[in-house]
Amino acid sequence: MRILYSRPLTAPPRTYLSSETRQIEDEASLSMMFARRFPFLGRRSDLCAGLWLALRLWRSRRSFDAVVTGRYGEVFAVLQNVLPFGRRPHLLLDVEWLAGHTDPWRARLNRWLHRRIIQSATKTQVFCRVEAQNYARHFGVEESRFAWIPYCTDAAPVLTERPAGDYLFTSGSHQRDYITLFEAVRDLPIELRVAAPPATFAGMNIPANVHIAGNLPASEYWRMLAEARFIVLSLRPDVMRRPGVITYVGALRMGKCVVVNDPGGASSYIDHEETGFLVDPASSGQLREQICALLQHPEIVERVAANAARMARERFTAARYFHDVERILETSLGKASRVAGP
Incomplete structure (x- = not known):
């Protein structure tokens, strides 16, 4: 052909x-x-x-x-x-x-x-x-x-075998729902690091445990993602073209546990509780509940991350x-x- x-x-x-x-x-x-x-x-x-x-x-x-x-x-x-x-x-x-x-x-x-x-x-x-x-x-x-x-993606910008850090990670400015995410993590005993332009958060009430890292060079971005405890993405539910795909597929390929509040789109890539976690959109309470459950059970995070890496190596190459x-x-x-x- x-x-x-x-x-x-x-x-x-x-x-x-x-x-x-x-x-x-x-x-x-x-x-x-x-x-x-x-x-x-x-x-x-x-x-x-x-x-x-x-x-x-x-x-x-x-x-x-x-x-x-x-x-x-x-x-x-x-x-x-x-x-x-x-x-x-x-x-x-x-x-x-x-x-x-x-x-x-x-x-x-x-x-x-x-x-x-x-x-x-x-x-x-x-x-x-x-x-x-x-x-x-x-x-x-x-x-x-x-x-x-x-x-x-076949990209492997950093080694996937890295110790889990003492923070959560999220990124992006396109069609994100940071208001829901910030309410979900407010006052939790762990830091959330955000790789996104500071202008994205103009007028928002940013919690004390949220660190805005700004725009990062690619190598620093992937290092920060790889060393996070797990990844959390809060996405807008009211759009035709589903956002966040590149971010969470890259994380899955690197063997990271991912939480996404877009079951409509992310279910094409994530099997709930097997290779990641899906929660309802625009629900800070449900997102907070899932984050807290994973913080209390690191063995689940480790198991799901291993499943995600194995699945992504087979499907998303x-x-x-x-x-x-x-x-x-x-x-x-x-x-x-x-x-x-x-």
Whole structure:
């Protein structure tokens, strides 16, 4: 199978696709190049990068059986929808769609455009199963247009065999619910360290046992995560694209026990009480109860952390990721050949 590939932002650097795969672009590099060369474009630089990539893919597509891209391939999907001749199966990965438009006309245009993208792509990746339901409902398309391909990482920035520290750890500023988390840990006999920009907490009543570490270099971030007693993530429940996936999958891969208050999204990665803990969203009482139970039973933390490491090594690897990609492409090509006939 000949694959034309544009590496998504979240895809592993090593590619396990067919030997006939040609990588035409790295979308992280493409994004940085446009932002650096054309700073006057501002937010429009991503759209221009997508247009540039779409033209390159369009010119090259006929020599390949299928096209795989990240979110910068959305313009290519629209192009194939408008000009369907010479169309190739297109697997669209790493999308990040938010229902953020308050203006009704912009919201209608956004839904219309995304329906075009979804209907053009053979499949669109979701990181959590519930996202397929969310997108299908919001954009008015079939849920079968989406495929769950778990986020993966083979990165091992620090050794996982580290002593459990005397603090809890959390991180991130995107779609976090720190008000719930701070109430859950207030006055507990353990420190919570938070790796996030200080501006995230403007106007919040930060407990005395919470330390805001700010933005950290990658090596320091992973060291602090690895040495924590366990990880706690408090996430917003009212969003289409589930937050925190990269953080908790990275923690699972490093053999850490994780508590997440997003059962809708995190249940795609965590088996409750076996490889982590899931609590209801926006409930500081339930989150506090779970944290206290784990502080009182370190043997449970150790057991669940070991289970998490073992499970993540099997399920959330680059090899498994690209196996899922090829399986979807092979199924799509098989269906296309049956429709076309002999």
